[in-house]
Amino acid sequence: MNPNDFAIAIHGGAGTIAPETMTTQKYDAYMAGLKEAIDAGFGLLQQGASSLDAVEAAVRMLEDCPLFNAGKGAVFNHAGQHEMDAAIMYGKDKTAGAVCGIGNARNPVQVARAVMERTEHVLLSGAGANAFAIAQNLPIENPAYFFNQYRYEQWQEAVFEGKVQLDHSEKKMGTVGAVAKDKFGNLAAATSTGGMTNKQFGRVGDSPLIGVGTWADDNTCAISCTGHGELFMRSVVAYDIACLIEYKGLSLQAACDLVVMDKLVKIGGEGGLVAIDKLGNIELPFNSSGMYRGYKKSDGGEKMAIYK
Amino acid sequence: MNPNDFAIAIHGGAGTIAPETMTTQKYDAYMAGLKEAIDAGFGLLQQGASSLDAVEAAVRMLEDCPLFNAGKGAVFNHAGQHEMDAAIMYGKDKTAGAVCGIGNARNPVQVARAVMERTEHVLLSGAGANAFAIAQNLPIENPAYFFNQYRYEQWQEAVFEGKVQLDHSEKKMGTVGAVAKDKFGNLAAATSTGGMTNKQFGRVGDSPLIGVGTWADDNTCAISCTGHGELFMRSVVAYDIACLIEYKGLSLQAACDLVVMDKLVKIGGEGGLVAIDKLGNIELPFNSSGMYRGYKKSDGGEKMAIYK
Numbered sequence: 001m002n003p004n005d006f007a008i009a010i011h012g013g014a015g016t017i018a019p020e021t022m023t024t025q026k027y028d029a030y031m032a033g034l035k036e037a038i039d040a041g042f043g044l045l046q047q048g049a050s051s052l053d054a055v056e057a058a059v060r061m062l063e064d065c066p067l068f069n070a071g072k073g074a075v076f077n078h079a080g081q082h083e084m085d086a087a088i089m090y091g092k093d094k095t096a097g098a099v100c101g102i103g104n105a106r107n108p109v110q111v112a113r114a115v116m117e118r119t120e121h122v123l124l125s126g127a128g129a130n131a132f133a134i135a136q137n138l139p140i141e142n143p144a145y146f147f148n149q150y151r152y153e154q155w156q157e158a159v160f161e162g163k164v165q166l167d168h169s170e171k172k173m174g175t176v177g178a179v180a181k182d183k184f185g186n187l188a189a190a191t192s193t194g195g196m197t198n199k200q201f202g203r204v205g206d207s208p209l210i211g212v213g214t215w216a217d218d219n220t221c222a223i224s225c226t227g228h229g230e231l232f233m234r235s236v237v238a239y240d241i242a243c244l245i246e247y248k249g250l251s252l253q254a255a256c257d258l259v260v261m262d263k264l265v266k267i268g269g270e271g272g273l274v275a276i277d278k279l280g281n282i283e284l285p286f287n288s289s290g291m292y293r294g295y296k297k298s299d300g301g302e303k304m305a306i307y308k
Numbered sequence: 309m310n311p312n313d314f315a316i317a318i319h320g321g322a323g324t325i326a327p328e329t330m331t332t333q334k335y336d337a338y339m340a341g342l343k344e345a346i347d348a349g350f351g352l353l354q355q356g357a358s359s360l361d362a363v364e365a366a367v368r369m370l371e372d373c374p375l376f377n378a379g380k381g382a383v384f385n386h387a388g389q390h391e392m393d394a395a396i397m398y399g400k401d402k403t404a405g406a407v408c409g410i411g412n413a414r415n416p417v418q419v420a421r422a423v424m425e426r427t428e429h430v431l432l433s434g435a436g437a438n439a440f441a442i443a444q445n446l447p448i449e450n451p452a453y454f455f456n457q458y459r460y461e462q463w464q465e466a467v468f469e470g471k472v473q474l475d476h477s478e479k480k481m482g483t484v485g486a487v488a489k490d491k492f493g494n495l496a497a498a499t500s501t502g503g504m505t506n507k508q509f510g511r512v513g514d515s516p517l518i519g520v521g522t523w524a525d526d527n528t529c530a531i532s533c534t535g536h537g538e539l540f541m542r543s544v545v546a547y548d549i550a551c552l553i554e555y556k557g558l559s560l561q562a563a564c565d566l567v568v569m570d571k572l573v574k575i576g577g578e579g580g581l582v583a584i585d586k587l588g589n590i591e592l593p594f595n596s597s598g599m600y601r602g603y604k605k606s607d608g609g610e611k612m613a614i615y616k
Binding site: 094095096100101119120121122123124125126127128129131132200201202203204205209210211212229230233234235236239240243244247248 | 402403404408409427428429430431432433434435436437439440508509510511512513517518519520537538541542543544547548551552555556
């Protein structure tokens with residue numbers, strides 16, 4: 001890859017609709033949602049914007065799309081509310097911002113970026129994150145904005161069954177995220193999620209945790225994860241890949257394969273991630289049956305897919 | 309070290325009283341607090357308890373001591389409340405539990421252990437963590453228990469000055485933590501904190517984050533950190549040390565030195581940590597003016613100190 005080349009890769013979660021229930025109409029809608037997000041980020045990169053702007057724009061598009069479990073499409077928690085998590089990190093200077101358990105922001109990733117740029121903190125949680133979003137004049141929505149009949153029924157069913165829905169089937173959904181490399185060689189990553197349907201007790205997953213669900217360092221790689229959060233947390237997935245590259249000399253591909261297809265599989269850690277390195281290499285590994293995913297490169301390379 | 313040897317190391321924060329204001333009386337009180345915690349953990353290890361039981365017992369002692377910023381001695385946040393964070397991890401199977409923004413539990417580390425052992429989650433936050441502690445019948449305290457005239461004045465002063473107090477002076481305090489190796493060769497780590505005086509917006513630091521402030525893996529090391537949380541988070545401090553050992557072949561000492569005395573210093577990340585490896589080696593590095601710390605080994609080695 002030419003050093004001035006740029007690229008973006010995104011995911012819409014590793015919990016995909018079972019192939020047997022995927023209609024052409026649904027498939028086209030998911031593809032359109034992915035394409036819109038890729039184009040939003042890629043368009044900015046083309047105009048010379050930073051990778052940070054590109055991943056934020058792509059994730060905001062996915063948050064605004066009701067098909068994905070983040071922002072507008074966030075699932076209901078046990079109390080019938082929305083508790084969203086998001087993070088963003090810039091590889092140029094390893095600055096980062098994140099929120100967990102936020103309930104009022106239209107775009108949690110935008111609040112995460114405000115934490116990064118306008119505070120000395122990295123992670124704000126719950127009521128504090130809500131208050132911060134309001135204080136920063138970021139777009140706020142009332143609960144009606146996040147209401148979705150499909151998600152509501154999914155929640156009611158989970159309550160009835162007494163189950164916390166993990167994010168690995170049509171009903172359980174996932175996370176959204178993006179990684180990018182800009183014309184200047186800087187990397188960035190962003191991740192956003194509505195968590196698990198019917199989740200209780202303020203559960204926080206891996207998405208907002210720097211080094212776990214989200215990581216960016218120009219010297220190694222940028223990563224955004226989706227999957228079984230708890231097992232990803234105990235494996236420090238994103239930073240593990242960065243360390244395998246930096247300390248063991250592995251390629252991005254070898255490091256991603258080892259972590260996603262071997263280490264995570266051994267502990268039952270279902271999921272996947274999107275990754276990009278300083279050379280512009282892109283990896284989209286997942287050990288689940290599918291992962292909504294896609295990428296676009298300035299050299300013309302482009303791909304979108306759901307299943308293996 | 310004999311494989312059956314055991315040891316415990318603890319810290320009471322990297323933010324120490326300035327030497328010029330340290331009276332003999334205060335010094336003795338801190339030393340007594342550290343000794344009680346070390347003895348609680350070491351006594352259990354001697355009786356054949358797990359490293360997990362030992363680190364929990366040591367951290368609970370420190371949480372119960374009003375001198376340290378955790379549990380009873382937790383600082384006030386901006387709203388005049390207590391929002392505590394804690395984590396625990398067992399190196400035998402890399403299971404982990406944590407809470408952030410909990411306000412009602414006498415011993416947040418005990419709630420973190422309940423998250424680890426009684427839920428499928430790793431991290432619970434805020435109101436959800438409070439509800440979980442109650443649902444689990446763990447010891448709950450009302451705000452009066454956490455009231456402390458010294459902390460109250462410290463908070464009032466911070467409010468008056470409009471400052472968020474970081475934890476690096478007499479008024480700013482720190483974190484408590486412990487690491488241990490038991491007779492069976494298993495490692496464990498635990499960390500607990502009241503955060504920063506006058507902190508706003510539900511700020512979460514590094515203490516409850518697995519791989520950042522707390523880590524344990526029998527194959528590498530157990531670590532508990534104290535210091536400038538945000539810079540520790542952006543450096544994934546604990547897991548970085550584990551990776552330097554596992555992927556680069558560094559000794560515990562070399563890895564701790566590189567991370568604490570070089571990498572963190574370069575970005576202004578003031579603080580320190582306690583670490584133990586599978587061979588029973590103990591490191592207590594810090595780049596601040598002091599760190600309340602101590603250790604005790606079954607071979608008779610023992611030390612307690614505050615300043616360099």
